[in-house]
Amino acid sequence: MTPAARRVLEAAARLFYERGIHAVGVDLIAAEAGVTKKTLYDRFGSKEQIVVEYLADRDERWRAFLAQCLDAAQPVSAARVLAVFDASRAWSAKNSSKGCSMVNAHAEISDPAHPAYPIITGQKEWMLALFTDLAGDIAPGGAVQLGRTLMLLHEGALVAHGLHIFPDPISHAREQAQTLLATTGGAAAKR
Amino acid sequence: MTPAARRVLEAAARLFYERGIHAVGVDLIAAEAGVTKKTLYDRFGSKEQIVVEYLADRDERWRAFLAQCLDAAQPVSAARVLAVFDASRAWSAKNSSKGCSMVNAHAEISDPAHPAYPIITGQKEWMLALFTDLAGDIAPGGAVQLGRTLMLLHEGALVAHGLHIFPDPISHAREQAQTLLATTGGAAAKR
């Protein structure tokens, strides 16, 4: 990726997240990136493609960040679940003051045929699979159930964080997850 | 409100929710409502005002629907909490296949100075107050804590419902709320 293309993607990412995808035009993106529209179209071909790469890049970075956080966590499933919430809190503090970018993008992209759609649903499916996987070690019989509950707590926390309805909702969700794991997993949580 | 104005608001509500606010122009709204732009502007004055009335109307209808559901529920706080989830499930089934309209609008309206902003945050604050109020009867010492947890479960369920990541997330959230109330409230929940 050329330097100009990177600047375009960075400008687009910031503008799309802060103002919304449909509210931002390519002229503004080009201007903010210090690039002409010609360059922008030479590199990306269309605004839609910039949207796709914006979401794909953000998805990739989040997964890499989370993987790094999980590597640093203890190899115990209960601790790893809590590490996911810790990762979300750290990530949201500096990247997501307006809530989850995938959820926000989903509000604007309704057509399932849109090339960005699978990126959005893909991340959520991946997160659910992660929670369910970890839940399987804690409560083998109720992995699906527990995984879904963790997913709800996590998604709710991201929304609450973006809406600023009460302070530090992600930490609150983490605590709730902790007590949930303690009561659900029992001795398995301490394995 | 004149018949034409009502048709405009109905068309705008449907289009805004399904396609996003910024993605829908006034020409389309007028055409779908079977109304000229002249009439539209005579009644509402601006697109922004239509957005405000769309959200205010939806907020009002949701509160009225919820109040009706709560009136039909047993006068026991634990039952009433579950009634909120039941109301959400019924409401979402026919009005919110794409998730919470307030959350979706928040993705597009970032400016706190926008006249629609207080409607969005107002509904969420009201819901949190409702949960906290009901939680106060169940666990007087931890009303704030419990209210926030219920809020997270509820918001998470709405997001999960809109994203279709697993079937019937609102019922799942309801069940989790139920076990949460049983363990937190203890005997008080059965009062």
Place this chain on the structure above:
DNA sequence: TCAGGAGTATACCGATCTGTATAGTGAGCC
């Protein structure tokens, strides 16, 4: 009867939208 409100039809405004065209500059590379 007639005034006024609700509505239609149509044309227009300047601005902005996504996307394309032509022309040219500068650096690195064989």
Place this chain on the structure above:
DNA sequence: GGCTCACTATACAGATCGGTATACTCCTGA
């Protein structure tokens, strides 16, 4: 020297954006 690639500058296309203007019809109520 020549060639390619990344990039700039500028202008423009066709469509749509929010919003306004003029001129008209229909219906209701005093």
